[in-house]
Amino acid sequence: MTPTLLPTSIVGSLPKPSWLAQPETLWSPWNLQGDDLAEGRRDALRIAVHEQTNREIDIISDGExxxxxxxxxxxxxxxxxxxxxxxxxxxxxxYDASVPTVVGAVSRGEPVFADDAKFLRQQTDQPIKWALPGPMTMIDTLYDGYYKSREKLAWEFAAVLNQEARDLEAAGVDIIQFDEPAFNVFFDEMTDWGIATLERAAEGLRAETAVHICYGYGITANNDWKATLGSEWRQYGESFPLLQQSTIDIVSLECHNSGVPMDLLELIRGKKVMLGAIDVANETIETPEEVSDTLRKVLRFVDSDKLIPSTNCGMAPFSRDVALGKLSALSAGTSIVREELSVASS
Known part of the structure; x- marks a missing residue:
């Protein structure tokens, strides 16, 4: 199969159907229980594949x-x-959140997502991607009452994540993505051991690996933080040079409607780039021309065979109509640039 030029993808979540979970809500409670919940989640995953395929998304995700x-x-x-x-x-x-507590040695008794990944693999012949939390972001979402060391806990989680990633690879996943928004905040820890624990999580995989670093879901706390960052967001300048030298294959980042200077992309020259061309901080649906304009600017710094147009982050807080409209804009805008590249090379 000939590789698709500028293959499109989504970073992570899509809105869930209202019959499955409370709409437009993070940590949304399930509306079903027991066997009905298991069946409902599979039905929702099947719908997510269908919606992505209908909108010509090339790398299919589970939409969480x-x-x-x-x-x-x-x-x-x-x-x-x-x-x-x-x-x-x-x-x-x-922002403050009520979180669970680490009370003992962390370990994984059995695969967590492997069965769902196998089910996703059965739904499509296209490449599939599965997202896992990264070690640093995991430790930032817990209270550690046992290890009393962020670094030690991160290494423990990295080993557990590697076990899970290997099971996902065996289930047929083509790209395994680790979500590390914490890389945009804890720069010293990222440099000292964050990249190393990420590489440990990805160790030995034959599937392509990706790291997603963004400025967060389009929720008030994140949007308020973004408003304090000034006209240029240069946080990626801390992680990109390290990731450029890392074993990770793909770097996923926020771009469209952000303050990220395009020239920072030069710092990851040679890596594949999953480029956020869809804003998840507001409900305005981009036009195809807005998407194509973002991609043209990025192509000054990323070779066309290494660019994967995507969303800035997940879209769980949106209504389904908004999210699906944004997917359509992503594929339509990408098609414009594909055609331009095809004409230019002929």
Missing amino acids: QTRQHFVTTFIEHLNGVDFEKRETVRIRDR
Whole structure:
């Protein structure tokens, strides 16, 4: 099969159907229970594949339809974490949240997402991508009452994540993505051990690996933080040089309607770039021309065979109509640039 030029993808979540979970809400409670919930989650995953395929998205994701949250759903399946014993912590130095507590050695008793990934693989012949939380973002979503060391806990999580990633690869996943928004906040820890623990999580995989670093879901706490960052957001300048030298294959980043200077992309020259060309901080649906304009600017710094047009972050807080409209804009805008590149090379 000839590789698609500028293959499109989504970063993570899509809105869940209202019959499955409360709409437009993070950590949305399930509306079903037991066997009905298991069936409903699979039905929602099947719908997510259908919606992406209909909108000509090339790399298909699960849309996180079978999990409540991109971090905690994985953690709740691990040993050593007590979800009944909760503490309030500051998430990424931005907002307070009630989180579970690490009370013992963390380990994974059995695969968490492998069965869902196998089901996703059965729904499409296109490449599929699955997202996992990264080690640093996991430790920032917990209270550590056992290790009392962010670094040690991160290394423990990295080993657990590597086990999970290998099972996802065996289930047929083509791209395994690790979500590390914490890389945009804790620069010293990222430099000292964050990149190393990420590489440990990805160790030995034959599937392509990606790291997603963004400025967060389009929720008030994140939008308020963005408003304090000034006209130029240069946080990526801390992680990109390190990632350029890392074993990670793809760097996923926020771009459209952000303050990220395009020239920072030069720092990851040679890596594949999953480029956010869709804003998730507001409900305005981009025009295809807005998407294509963003991609043209990026192509000054990223070779066309290494560019994967995508969304800035997940879209769980949106209505389904808005999210699907944005997917259509992503594919339509990408098609414009594909055609331009085809003409230029002929």
